[in-house]
Amino acid sequence: MTRGWAVVTGAGNGIGAVISRHAVKEGYRVAAWDVDAAGLEALAADLGPACVPTVVDVADEGSVAAAVAALPEAPSLLVNNAGIARFGPLLTIAAADWRAAVDVNLTGTFLVGRAVAARMIEAGGGAIVNMASINGIAAAPNAGAYTASKAGIVKLTEHMALEWSGHGVRVNCVAPGLINAGMSDAIYADEEVRRLRQARVPQGRLGTAEDVADAVLFLGSPKAGYISGQTLAVDGGITKTALASMPRPKSVDSVGVDEGAAAREGG
Template identity: 40%
Template structure:
């Protein structure tokens, strides 16, 4: 059997922000495996070079490039997107993955940490999305996938600011859909549940917390980064041409149960 042509994204160019490790790197790998030319983004050039070498060593069908720029700084984003399009080619796909987590009781959360998490998780998606969409709307096509979260819908103690950014990102996704849909650009969100990465190792190794995650998730386990790849490939493909403003939750069913 061959894949249905609606799911064919080979030859397209994709930028994945925050993709030197973890979820972002897994999504970039999946896009490259699907035949895309992929641009890895981050602020640490050395780490990006290592990530690109890792993907290159896998002999994937797609080409891999890097772009070092700060997604929280407007001028850096403008210059970075211009450089990518000049050096690699017009962007067909943008995955706004850059994000961070800061855990603290809300009464103890500092002003500086509030602005830091807001800039990283929300403002970055606005800045990069806007700059990419300036070009996508002119060309009449494009796919933007914002990496939302289970916490776009629900929250637990100690992560209120993170949930606030991810809830806002869900609504930004819908707003982008409303503004850019008439120009042929589809904007959707992907909402990971509890995913095992190097950044969540402390939680994974916490036996009590891990047991809670497994009990709370109908699938009965933590998610893996590769569990997220299919959703991104779908939302980036022609199969999703009439889907926009939606969030696809990849959470093992957690948002569906009490």
């Protein structure tokens, strides 16, 4: 069964390459976009004719416009996955690093999103999945620029859904947690950091690119047909258990005064 075209940005490496592979398995033809020509070449060699690689800079409006115009037909799925991380405390991070994170992650999602959505709307609809991060949900040390850009993607997703759902374009967001792939390879190469991070995850393991790809393809599929404007954390439970290590004295088993308790018990 052919499911039409899926545009995947940041497809040349890491999670985007795995999303592209899963998409081809599910019957999509993939327009694979990235700034990394060598990464795209390797992906295309692996996926064969179902994958059409194009060098695109998602932060450059002209580059995006040319790639969208060259699509043979309106895509049924867009995965706005391209992203970079720049770390540093807000007091000292270089403005250029802040701008790079916001340009690629947030502005790139906006530029590709609206250009592809216009084609989808003309064709009667489609689905968009934006890639945030649990950094877009909760702050982490030295990640202010990345966190702000990813939180922006969460809210941009809601706005895209507000403006485009009525035109048949569903828009959702995936927020991966601690993923042992792609840009985090260098982090998890440190065994001690890996052990400490893994211990924080309620499921007791790091996530994989496949975990993320499964969620993306679900949200892009008709099975998610009544879901729009949502952010789905793929994180083994970590963001919803932020209070897991909060201490409380054993002697305290209730707090707060219930003025109505006596009256209810009495009758």
